[in-house]
Amino acid sequence: MARRTRTGYRDVFSTCHPAINFFYFASVMLCGMFFLHPVFLGISLVGSVAYAILLKGERTARFYLWGLVPSILLMALVNPLFNHQGVTILLYVNNNPLTWESIAYGLAAAVMLFSVASWFSCYGVVMTSDKFLYLFGRVIPALSLVLSMALRFVPRFQAQARVISNGQKCVGRDASNGNLVQKLRNGMTILSILVTWALENAIETADSMRARGFGLKGRTSFSLYRFDSRDRCVLLVLLGLVAVVLLGAATGENDILYFPRIVVKPLSWWSAVVYLAYGALCLLPLILEGLEAYKWHRLRCKA
Amino acid sequence: MASIALQSLTFTYPQREIPALREVSLTVGEGEFLVLCGKSGCGKSTLLRHLKTVLTPHGRRSGEILLDGVPLQQVDQRTQSARIGYVLQDPENQIVTDKVWHELAFGLESLGMDPPTIRLRVAEMASFFGIQGWFEKSVTELSGGQKQLLNLASIMAMQPDVLILDEPTSQLDPIAASEFLQTVLRINRELGTTVILSEHRLEEVLPMADRVVVLEAGAILCQGTPRQVGKALKTLNSDMFLAMPAPMQIYAGVQSSDPCPLTVREGREWITRAFPQPLPRQELPGPEPDRGEAAVVLKEVWFRYERHGEDVIRDLSLTIPKGRFTCIVGGNGTGKTTALSLISGIQRPYRGKITLFGKEISRYANRELFQGMMGVLPQNPQTLFVKKTVKLDLEEILKGRGIPHQEREKRVLEMARRLQLQDLLEMHPYDLSGGEQQRAALAKVLLLEPKILLMDEPTKGLDGHMKQTLAAICQDLLDQGVTILMVSHDIEFCARYAHRVALFFQGSVVTENTPRAFFSGNSFYTTAANRMARHRFPTAITNEDVIEQWNRNKP
Numbered sequence: 102m103a104r105r106t107r108t109g110y111r112d113v114f115s116t117c118h119p120a121i122n123f124f125y126f127a128s129v130m131l132c133g134m135f136f137l138h139p140v141f142l143g144i145s146l147v148g149s150v151a152y153a154i155l156l157k158g159e160r161t162a163r164f165y166l167w168g169l170v171p172s173i174l175l176m177a178l179v180n181p182l183f184n185h186q187g188v189t190i191l192l193y194v195n196n197n198p199l200t201w202e203s204i205a206y207g208l209a210a211a212v213m214l215f216s217v218a219s220w221f222s223c224y225g226v227v228m229t230s231d232k233f234l235y236l237f238g239r240v241i242p243a244l245s246l247v248l249s250m251a252l253r254f255v256p257r258f259q260a261q262a263r264v265i266s267n268g269q270k271c272v273g274r275d276a277s278n279g280n281l282v283q284k285l286r287n288g289m290t291i292l293s294i295l296v297t298w299a300l301e302n303a304i305e306t307a308d309s310m311r312a313r314g315f316g317l318k319g320r321t322s323f324s325l326y327r328f329d330s331r332d333r334c335v336l337l338v339l340l341g342l343v344a345v346v347l348l349g350a351a352t353g354e355n356d357i358l359y360f361p362r363i364v365v366k367p368l369s370w371w372s373a374v375v376y377l378a379y380g381a382l383c384l385l386p387l388i389l390e391g392l393e394a395y396k397w398h399r400l401r402c403k404a
Numbered sequence: 405m406a407s408i409a410l411q412s413l414t415f416t417y418p419q420r421e422i423p424a425l426r427e428v429s430l431t432v433g434e435g436e437f438l439v440l441c442g443k444s445g446c447g448k449s450t451l452l453r454h455l456k457t458v459l460t461p462h463g464r465r466s467g468e469i470l471l472d473g474v475p476l477q478q479v480d481q482r483t484q485s486a487r488i489g490y491v492l493q494d495p496e497n498q499i500v501t502d503k504v505w506h507e508l509a510f511g512l513e514s515l516g517m518d519p520p521t522i523r524l525r526v527a528e529m530a531s532f533f534g535i536q537g538w539f540e541k542s543v544t545e546l547s548g549g550q551k552q553l554l555n556l557a558s559i560m561a562m563q564p565d566v567l568i569l570d571e572p573t574s575q576l577d578p579i580a581a582s583e584f585l586q587t588v589l590r591i592n593r594e595l596g597t598t599v600i601l602s603e604h605r606l607e608e609v610l611p612m613a614d615r616v617v618v619l620e621a622g623a624i625l626c627q628g629t630p631r632q633v634g635k636a637l638k639t640l641n642s643d644m645f646l647a648m649p650a651p652m653q654i655y656a657g658v659q660s661s662d663p664c665p666l667t668v669r670e671g672r673e674w675i676t677r678a679f680p681q682p683l684p685r686q687e688l689p690g691p692e693p694d695r696g697e698a699a700v701v702l703k704e705v706w707f708r709y710e711r712h713g714e715d716v717i718r719d720l721s722l723t724i725p726k727g728r729f730t731c732i733v734g735g736n737g738t739g740k741t742t743a744l745s746l747i748s749g750i751q752r753p754y755r756g757k758i759t760l761f762g763k764e765i766s767r768y769a770n771r772e773l774f775q776g777m778m779g780v781l782p783q784n785p786q787t788l789f790v791k792k793t794v795k796l797d798l799e800e801i802l803k804g805r806g807i808p809h810q811e812r813e814k815r816v817l818e819m820a821r822r823l824q825l826q827d828l829l830e831m832h833p834y835d836l837s838g839g840e841q842q843r844a845a846l847a848k849v850l851l852l853e854p855k856i857l858l859m860d861e862p863t864k865g866l867d868g869h870m871k872q873t874l875a876a877i878c879q880d881l882l883d884q885g886v887t888i889l890m891v892s893h894d895i896e897f898c899a900r901y902a903h904r905v906a907l908f909f910q911g912s913v914v915t916e917n918t919p920r921a922f923f924s925g926n927s928f929y930t931t932a933a934n935r936m937a938r939h940r941f942p943t944a945i946t947n948e949d950v951i952e953q954w955n956r957n958k959p
Contacts, residue, residue, distance in 0.1 A: 231503055252502035256544045267750055268787030271780035272801060272852060273771060283804075290790050298786060301834050305497035309555075310510075311458040312492075313562065314485030319516035323509040323523070325540075 112155055113393045114386035118332040119232035121339065126224045128343050129383060133217045138355045138365065139205075140376055142212045148383025149219035155387060156226045165219075173211040180207025186360040206359045223386075235324045245322060258299065265294050335389070342382040349375030406472050406487060406565035406598060408432045408455060413467035415450060420463075424450045426623040428467075432566075432600060437592045439609055440602040441647055442619035444837050444867045448602040451619065452570050455600070456488050457481070471566075486515060489564030493571045495551035499543050504535065507543060507554055511562040529561040533587065547736070549580025553587065560591065567591065569601040574838075574865040577736050577893045585609055604867040607649045607932060611666045618644055634664040646868030650896075650932035650947050657951035658958070671936035675954075679940045683957055688943050690920045699856055699887040700724040700747055705756030707746055707911075716742045717753065718911040724856075724904075726761075729878060729888045731898040731919075733929070734908030740891040741783070743908070744858050747889065748780045749773050760856065775805070779854030783861050785845030789833035794825060794844050797833055801851050815851060823847045823877060839870035846877065856887045863894040875901045899923050899931045899945045920945055 114122070133145040150169070154162045180203055187202025230252055234245045274287045310316075349355060354375045358364040366372060381388065408431070415425040424447045432438050440448050453459045454469055457476055469476040471487070479487075492498050501507050508529060512522045530536050533553060538546065546554065552572060559567065569588065573581035589612050592599045603609050610616065610630045617627040618637065625644065626636040634652045637645050645656055651671030655664045660678065665671040700723070707717035716739045724730050732740050745751045746758060749765050758765045760777065768777065782788065791797040798816045807815075820826050823843045828836060833844055842862060849857070863871050871894075878888055878901060892898055898905050899919050906916040907929065915922065923930040923945040924938070934945045941953040 231506070246501070249501040249503070249506060253499065253543060256542075257496070260544075264782070264784065265787040267745070268780075268782040268784075270750055271748055271774060271778070271782065272788065272849065273774035294787065294790055297789075297834065301786075302494075302497045305492060305494060306500060308459055309492060309498035310500055312456060312485070312490040313511035313559070314482065314514035315510075317482055317485065317514055317516065321513050321516050321518065321522070323506075323513050323519050323526075325505060 112386065113389040115156075115227045117335055118326055118328050119228070119236050120328070121332055121335055122227050122232060123236055124336075125339060125385065126220060126228065128339075130217055130220050130224075132346060132379070132382075133213065133220055136350070136355045136379075137209050137213060137359075138357045139209060141355050141379055142209055142216065144376070144380050144383050146212050146216040146219070148380075148387075149216045149223065151384070152223050152386050153219050155390060156223055169215055173208065173215060176211035176214075177204055177208040180204070180210065188361045202359050202361070202363055205363060209359070231324075232326075235326055258295065261298060262291065262295055265291050265298070269294075339382075339385065342378050342385070345375060345378035346382060349378070407434050408566060408598070408600075409468075409470040409473075410451075410454075411468040411470070413451075413454065413469065414465070415454065415461075416464045417461065418463050422622075424463075424622050425454075426621070428619075428622075428624055430617060430624065430627075432598060435592070435596045435598055437589070437599045437612060437614045438601070439606070439613040439616045440600065440619065441604065441606055441616065442625075442644065443647075443869055444604070444839055446619045447622040448619055449570050450622075452490075452568050452600065452602055455566070455568055456490050457484055459490060482515065485511070486562050487565045489559035489562060489567045491552075491555055491559055491567070491569040491572050493574055495548050495555060495575055498555045499551060502542055502544075504541050504543060504546070504554060505530075505539055508558045508561050510558060515562065525561045525563070529557045532560070533557040547580070549576050549583060552576060552580070552584055556584070556587065556591075560597075564597065566598045566600065569599070571602055571604065571865075573603065573605065579735070581605065582608055585612070588612075604647055606647050610649055610652075618642075620644065630666055631664050634666075638664075643869070646872070651936055653947045654933065654936070654950050654954075657947065658954045668932055668936045672939065675937055675940050678954070679957065683940055685942060686953065686956070688920065688949055688952070690918050697726040698723045699726040699761060700889070701757075701759045702743075702747070703757045703759075705746060705753045705758060707742060707751060707753045716911055717746065720756070720912045722906060722913050722916065724887060724889055726887050727882060727885050728903040729882055729901060730890070730904040730906065731902040732889070732891045732906050732908055732913075733893070733895055733898055738908045739911040740908050741860055742911075744780070744860055744889070744891055747856075748778055748858055774852065776853050777855055779849040779852055779857045781842075781846055781849050781857070781859040781862060783864065785841045786834065788845045788848055789841075792832060793830050794833055794836070795820075795829040797844070798829075798848055798851060801848050819847045819851055822880065823850075824873065838865045839867070839873070842866065842870075842874070843877070850881070854886065856889065857881060859888070859890045861892055861894075862890060863892060863897050871897055895923070895929070896931050896933075896946075899934075900948075 114125075129145065129148070132141070133149070136142065136145070150165055154165070181199050184203040184206065185198050185200065187198075187200030189201035190198045191201055191204075192199050230248075234248050237244065237248075269287065269291055274290065349372070352371070354366060354372045356366060410428050410430045413425055413428045414423050416423040428451060440451065442448055450461065453461055455476070457479075458481065471479055476484070499507055500510055505526060508526045509522050512525055517525075530539050533556070535550075535553065535557060538550065543551065543554070552575075556572075567588070572588075573584055576584060585608050588599060588601065591597050592612075601609065613630055615627060616630050616633040618625040618633060620642070625642065626633055626640065628636065634648060634655070637648065638656045645653055648656075649666065651665040651668065651674070654671065655674070660674070662674055662677065665674045702720050702722045705717055705720040706715060708715045720739075720743065732743065734740055742751065746753055747765075749768070749770075752766070760768065765773070789797055791800055795816060798819065799812050802812045802815065820829055823846060825840075825843055825847055828840055828844065833841060836844060846862075862874060866874065875897070881888060890898075890902070902919050904916060905919050905922040906913045907922070908914070915925075917925070920943060923934050924943050927938075930938075931945050933947045933950050937944050937950045937953075941950055944950045944953050
């Protein structure tokens, strides 16, 4: 159950257990935010943008291409206007030095910002409301129900506001009729009807809840998710990768000093391992997708 | 399985003199299908609410309610929650959570079942009701009929022995209602669940019932099998007959020694027996021909809600004659309500022209349009009420128009008299019954003195009596020269009262004619009376028509 949505296909990583989804996004977002080393930044950006394109399709790709690249360049150019630190002076503008370090720093900050934003947009697609509810409802069961009811209530409230507004429009009392005072008054009237309506109808909802035994002791919480063996596999890989990356961070592989002069650790076999682990981490959803595609291909060939 | 017994139950609401239920004694056997009917406000809901302790209203009560011989108060909440399922009237209000699967599991979660059991039960119910297809959807994506089915399914997941349904189809369109009732019948027949159902649209449900109980003013008027009840009501000469299916009403109007027909098929056979030979075609009087003047003209109108959306209204051309009662009928989602919003100027077409009394609608100022030209009664009358009492609410609409206070009051009282609202003026609009709310909303709209009145499904949720009241009000308005346009699923009402009927399909009018020509020309989309009698009386479309022709041909 719970592996497919109305739109049909869902990417492989989305079908993993919500706990894995959440843990994954927490790790890549935190790493993406704190690692300002250019290699790490690049990996994070590539991973997040690639996943966003996988999730949201071609349109997003175009948006990234035309929106992202110019914005990053702009930020890289704006930073040196305010920041004159650094020792590698390229030229003077109005007696202010334009340094290579401040351009690099602006570039890094821009990339960091965009990769995290991109991770967030993926998070929005993958962590649907019911996954979130499932995860945090286990900590506080009452909260899960309240959130679920709120999610039911908000769209209803909006729809009813539209209906009432149309009803009032028909007697010439819509928020778009009359002068400003009248508009405000009509708007308040609509709000007041809405509140009356909500309270009135809440009585019936309460009846329906009580009729179905709400308030009895020992309420349980049902969900569609199960932590299966694949989830266990993915979790182990995920933990392994995160461990390597953290170890790398502890040994200073991600350290970078921008000012006064850019200082990074030289490339070693260990740093290569850490880069690889971070790359695998950021590209994990795509790797899973690729593996599944390969499996399907194999099955087709055999059949 | 369970049986329920009521022993001389009497109940009075607080601060009321007259009891809502009087000496009601009733037994419902295991696996029985019981239909409870009666006029609005006769105590149906009050009675049903007594069958579940958590829903029982406060008030003075005497008598006993027994579930399998045990007084209901002594049955604990957990057992009651599981064993007695209760489906309420409004499909929207009963849904608690945001996802279909969560809603199905809600009751089971309350009962504290473990997830594997819930998984099984939910899967079972989803399969039984055929809702696997929308199992993971948000409830907002469902239609009204689907919502009510979901409510039923989430009750059935708790595997109750008794299923109580309080006017479950009053908010549904006829097709969704029929589907819902068929599912209830299936539950009764296949699972043996006891069903107690209250309903005012009896056409469909009466033939399903094992037993019918008719309530009047809180007391049982008569009970028995549908046929027995039909006979009893005929001898009692009760006006409850208005709620009965068409074959029974026709049967009551003529002299016949045959048993009372319940369904259209039985009615057809009964007529064939009475008139073995085909009769010469006889014309019945229809509404007088139109005077030719048009109130509203739509010419090749196209409309869609979004630029890249689908067309909702396609090439719609329609003329609505002045001072006449025009009805638009048709299935769900064919654009009827959208057409109303175009005529009322809430939406604008992207192609085509709409003219009101010869002037294009876009040339009317908003104020001009809604004060003295167009009156719109929305589907849900509650959306019009803004004040604490009906009277204040009615006065509110006249404010800001420079009418002196005394004049306002006079007009409100006059309107209240016309719509029979005098006794309700001091009540809160939300405390009125469905039919009363409708009248109060109509009064509010009519205070604007519209020349054109648009109504969106005004007969939804009304019982036979209230429909008659509504029809009388419409007639009164027509006499004053008001043009009425109504969108409805209620073809019986349209056949009886309309001057013109138009059939909507795919965003346009397929055919438009006088009711008699319209309904006698259709074979499926027509009234029960016509379906029953068309092989002998092809031009008869209402119960009265059939009765008249019967009596004319049978001395």
